[in-house]
Amino acid sequence: MSRIGKLPIPVPAGVTVTVDERNLVVVKGPKGQLSQQVNPDITLKQEDGILTLTRPTDNKPHKAMHGLYRSLVYNMVVGVTTGFERQLEMVGTGYRASVDGKKLTLLVGYSHPIVFEAPQDVSFVTPVPTQIVVKGIDKQVVGNLAADIRATRPPEPYLGKGVKYKGEHIRRKEGKAGKK
Numbered sequence: 001m002s003r004i005g006k007l008p009i010p011v012p013a014g015v016t017v018t019v020d021e022r023n024l025v026v027v028k029g030p031k032g033q034l035s036q037q038v039n040p041d042i043t044l045k046q047e048d049g050i051l052t053l054t055r056p057t058d059n060k061p062h063k064a065m066h067g068l069y070r071s072l073v074y075n076m077v078v079g080v081t082t083g084f085e086r087q088l089e090m091v092g093t094g095y096r097a098s099v100d101g102k103k104l105t106l107l108v109g110y111s112h113p114i115v116f117e118a119p120q121d122v123s124f125v126t127p128v129p130t131q132i133v134v135k136g137i138d139k140q141v142v143g144n145l146a147a148d149i150r151a152t153r154p155p156e157p158y159l160g161k162g163v164k165y166k167g168e169h170i171r172r173k174e175g176k177a178g179k180k
Contacts, residue, residue: 005066009051009074019044029080032121032137038069079137086146087166088132096129108153
């Protein structure tokens with residue numbers, strides 16, 4: 001049995017999970033609505049506020065799908081109740097970010113500002129000009145958007161300048177002077 005796949009998913013009050021005949025899972029909650037198409041081999045059962053996923057056999061593809069779809073459905077339930085966020089930090093002279101409505105503008109040492117448009121159900125917050133918080137209900141969208149922001153100026157190993165995740169450790173290198 002898959003260790004992740006066999007874990008039950010608690011469905012909190014205020015969240016509705018519906019599964020149609022084609023295994024399309026729709027999760028509605030206070031923050032919004034998400035949907036995911038689940039492989040027809042995986043069976044979903046909901047009873048007493050607990051959602052469980054089962055697989056038909058112990059074949060390798062079924063084992064892989066069991067854990068995958070359990071994680072995806074669990075992330076949808078968490079997303080519509082509490083949401084997800086990724087925090088980024090900017091290190092460098094003159095590096096700063098600003099939010100104007102649904103647009104995030106980055107000044108990261110290029111000759112032009114870099115602008116990101118927030119997709120639906122995603123928002124940007126800049127508590128300090130050198131910090132960015134990406135918030136949303138879909139874990140995959142939030143993570144990909146944060147990765148795209150980080151990719152505009154990834155942290156470099158000599159001075160540590162760039163856009164990095166909060167708490168990310170950058171392995172530093174010595175410069176030419178340290179090579180004696």
